[in-house]
Amino acid sequence: MLDNMEGAVDQAGFLATTDTPVAIVGARGTGKMYIARVLHAKTGASPEALEVVDCREFRNRDEANRRIREALLSGAGKTLVFKSPHVMNIESQLKLARQIATRRLADTETPTYLPAVRLIALFPDNLQRLLLQGSLHERLASVFAGYPIQVPPIRQRKRAILRWAYKILGQEQEHVTGKKHIRGFTPEAEQVMREHTWHGNISEIRSRIVHALEHKQDGEWLTPVDLKLFRGEQTIITTMALPLQDMDAYAARHESYSPNAWEELDVILGDRVNRVLQEATPLPLGTWLADEVVLAALARYSGDQGRAATFLQTSRRNLSRWLPGIRQRSSARASSSLWLEPARLIGDWVRGLGIAGVAPLAQAxxxxxxxxxxxxxxxxxxxxxxxxxxxxxxxxKKVRDLEATA
Incomplete structure (x- = not known):
């Protein structure tokens, strides 16, 4: 097996024999959905019987309640995977928790029991921490807290890093025109990959390899320079205190803690501002930041401009108007060694956002x-x-608006 994920695969196999609601917990890019598929496969059900309920896509409480009701009613023989249920409205979380705990559908005049359905929820962090942050309702945490599967970050699975890297390289070469001649990684690249912290986990490995393939001009081996892995870059997140965090609380966190994409983006943007000011180089950070948010929204919806525009809380006409300029600036963004990390983190952050709330462009x-x-x-x-x-x-004016918001 490629990676047993420190026992997570074995635990999924065991829980497949029960009907217990299961929480799969892990930072972004660790492979939570992979574990959900393993658990589902171990039940003997067909792949088509696995249904993902993406709670990030619910615009409001009514839509969340309706979509969940439909999924539960049609769930006989299925595995329902609730992706990021902590981003839902608190009332919707409580309603889902009650239905799971009682195995009865809510809002019916006569008792209506749920069909035989297997329930999984994917969470990006420890349930206790999500509770303390106020994003997760205690009742919803409780129904999924019986036997949570913890998917450890890739840095705790050192032996798996190169296996994943070579697997991803083989996959991605098929999609990058003219790059099927890449044979692998240089010894220096393998060494720096083993040393890197990989806060973005498997997603970061894929992101760096794809970027390297797209920009590799010649040669058969990927180097640290191709992967944009420089030892100086690795210390930024681990040596700087996360913004707005009490140092004692930060130090007390479990060793498996990984900063989320927003926290990392906060730190890396602060670093980039410092560097630009030190060098007195007026890079258009704000323009590039907006470009990456738009591109990440399009990637999230596989190029569907209508859905991307809805997510960005703008019109499809605006999005179409922005795209030529974004594409025109792509080579400048890609050629800047300072911009690879912010671009990757923006993509990670946008993928994990709920569709409601402050517009992503305004947040960034x-x-x-x-x-x-x-x-x-x-x-x-x-x-x-x-x-x-x-x-x-x-x-x-924007500074005044920011101060008024604060």
Whole structure:
């Protein structure tokens, strides 16, 4: 087997013999959906009997309740996988928890029992931490807390890193035109991959390999430079305190803790602002940030501009109007060694977002604006406006709006 994930595969096999609701817990990119498929396969059911209920896509409470009701009613013989149920409205979480606990459908005049259905929920963090953050209702945590499967980060599965890297390389070469001649990784690349922290886990391995294949000009072996793995880059997340976190609380976290994509993006954007200010190079960070959010939304919906526009809370016409400029700037973004990590993290963050709430473009802009204002003593409004990609009057207005929101 490629990777037993420190016993997660064995645990999934055991729980497949029970009807217990199962929580699969792990940071982004660790392979939670893979474990869900393993558990489902161990039941002997057909692959078509696995249905994913993506709770990130619910616009509001009514839609969440309706979609969950439909899934439960038609769930006979199926495995229902609730993806990120903690992003739902708290009332919807409580309603789902009651239906699971009682095995009865809610809002019916006569008792209606749920069909025989297997229930799995995928969570990006420890249930207790999600409870403390206030994003997960205690009743929903309780119904899935019996035998949670913890999928450890890839850095705790060191022997699996190169196996995954070679597997992904074989898969991705089929999709990158003219790159089927790549034979593997240099010894230096293998060494730096073993040493890298891989906060993005398997998703980060794939992202770096795809980027390397797309930009490799010649040669049969991928190098650390191709993978954009530099030892100096690896220390940024681990040596800087996560923003807005109490240091004692951070130190007390379990060793398996991995920062989420938003926390990493916060840190990396702060680092990029510092570097740009030190070098006095007016890179259009705000423009590139918006570009990557739009591209990540399109990737999330496999190029469907209508759904991407809805997710971004804009019109399809606006999205079509933005795309030529985004494509025109693609070579500049790709050629900047400072931008690979922010681009990857933006993709990870956008994939995990719920569809309701503050528009993603506004969230990203506020994050960058906060870092720019934190360095206001070191530069001018004009320069900060250049970095955000707006005029001085617009920048001043955005700062006022940010202060009003805060």
């Amino acid at each position: 802009e506020m994050l960058l604006l906060g870092h720019l204002e934190a360095r206001r003593q070191d530069t001018t409004i004009n320069f900060r406006g250049q970095l955000l990609g707006v005029s001085k009057p617009t920048y001043v």
